[in-house]
Amino acid sequence: MNINEVPQDKKNFKDGGLAPRKVMYVTADDGQYTQTQSAGWEAENLVLEQAWNDIDLQLSHERDRVLRKEISPIAYFMIKSRMDIAILASYAGKWQWQVRRHMKPSVFEQLPEKVLMKYAAIFEVNIDELKTFGH
Amino acid sequence: MAEYNSKKNIYFTAFINLFHLYNMIIPFKHQSQAHCESGVTSNLLKHYGLPISEPLAFGIGSGIFFGHLPFVKVNGVPGTTYRIYPGQIFKNVCKRLNVQYESVKFKNATEAMAALKKNIDQNIPTGCQVSVFFLPFLPEVFRFHFNAHNLIVYGEENNKYFISDPVMEDVTEIAYEDLARARFAKGYPEPKGRMYFIRSVSAEMNLTEAIKKGIKQTCFFMSSPPVPWFGVNAIKFLSKKISQYPEKLDARKATLYLGNIIRMQEEIGTGGAGFRFLYAAFLQEASVITGLPELKAFSERMTLIGDQWRNFAYQTARICKSRTTDVGNYQDLAVLLMGIYEMERAFFAELKVFNQTM
Secondary structure, three states, X not given: OEHHHOOEOOOOOOOHHHOOXXXXXXXXXXXXXXXEEEOEOHHHHHXXXXXXXXXXXXXXXXXXXXXXXXXXXXXXXXXXXOOOHHHHHHHHOOOXXXXXXXXXXXXXXXXXXHHHHHHHHHHOOOHXXXXXXXX | OHHHHHHHHHHHHHHXXXXXXXXXXXXXXXXXXXXXXXXXXXXXXXXXXXXXXXXXXXXXXXXXXEEEEEEEEEXXXXXXXXXXXXXXXXXXHHHHXXXXXXXXXXXXXXXXXXXXXXXXXXOOOEEEEEOHHHOOXXXXXXXXXXXXXXXXXXXXXXXXXXXXXXXXXXXXXXXXXXXXXXXXXXXXXXXXXXXXXXXXXXXXXXXHHHHHHHHHHHHHHHHOOOOOOEOHHHHHHHXXXXXXXXXXXXXXXXXXXXXXXXXXXXXXXXXXXXXXHHHHHHHXXXXXXXXXXXXXXXXXXXXHHHHHHHHHHHHHHHHHHHOOOOHHHHHHHHHHHHHHHHHHXXXXXXHHHHHHHO
């Protein structure tokens, strides 16, 4: 890529405007490689924004499911923390099937305080927020 | 008067020592770089007086790679990588340049943080593997559970750590708790508090030999794996996978899968085109150091390959934008990727042959 073709497309979603300019390696007119800075590129901005939009979509989907008592608040906060079951299970020190089980509202209601506290700490919310979400 | 001056010096030194007891900051020159690990490696080497640029560190460390792992899913999306496994670049560069280094992992965060503090007190700037999710100085938009980020810790004051992160424009700070969590993030690849640092550098350093070794390993990793998930074969493999997306996935999934490939290729930390421009810059610098004009020609070819990757990213983003599952669009992408496969396959095969004559 030539130094004159370096895109300078800022991210205009969430706090993307705060993104540091990134170093790129490009060729000058004499063909020599040089370092330059780029504010971003529309192609990369678009896919990152889509990834975030998908998280928002999943969040509203999970919130509805929690409200309908189909799933426990753990499922909602897992998405909010950008985790999947594998990552959450490793933070909680549980097997994946255990975490899946804790996502059943009936099991969640019975969970001991200690386990709830662990989840709350992982999600960086207080325990009441976790327990009463969707109520 | 002389006596007074020497006395003043003693007081001054004592004052500085006292000051340092509470405020330990190593004079470290931060330089922003394209990629975290090769940037950290380059900045650490420069601190010890070895003028190794980022592209040189990347090339000697055999940083370039390609892999597509449909069975390793993060957040339900298959993994794609344009670089070698984390930790390899620093290790390779040190070994090939006769640099004595240490790389340690820990059982828990308390131990890991104590060892880091000890390093700082001994004036050793220290590289750490961290998860970007716990780095408050990064904008929220980048903070996912990506555990293969690297930064340098160069000072500490009242449980506040001073950080030189190559992808940041300037130095920054982080609280003890955040750094401890970032170093002990869970998931793949688990950092386990890994920290690495230079013990001593050697006067005997053969750059040409190091460049040769770096290229040799890269050609081996790119051309030889007998499985479809690694090396240039993985580009062909991904091309086939993409052509199947419209029939196997709904529009949402297909968009997420494609989007992730582009994020791995272009998001901060690659220098553009999935490290291909960084590698081209290395080959150009290597040509000057070794006096071999052929490497310059290889550099120019790698630039053209990088341009094709950029084109691939652009076309992919267009499909993501339209959220189409039109078979023709995906076929076009697959064909584009097959073209890149052919280019890289020939490139690394020929570079391998040339490397044997170096």
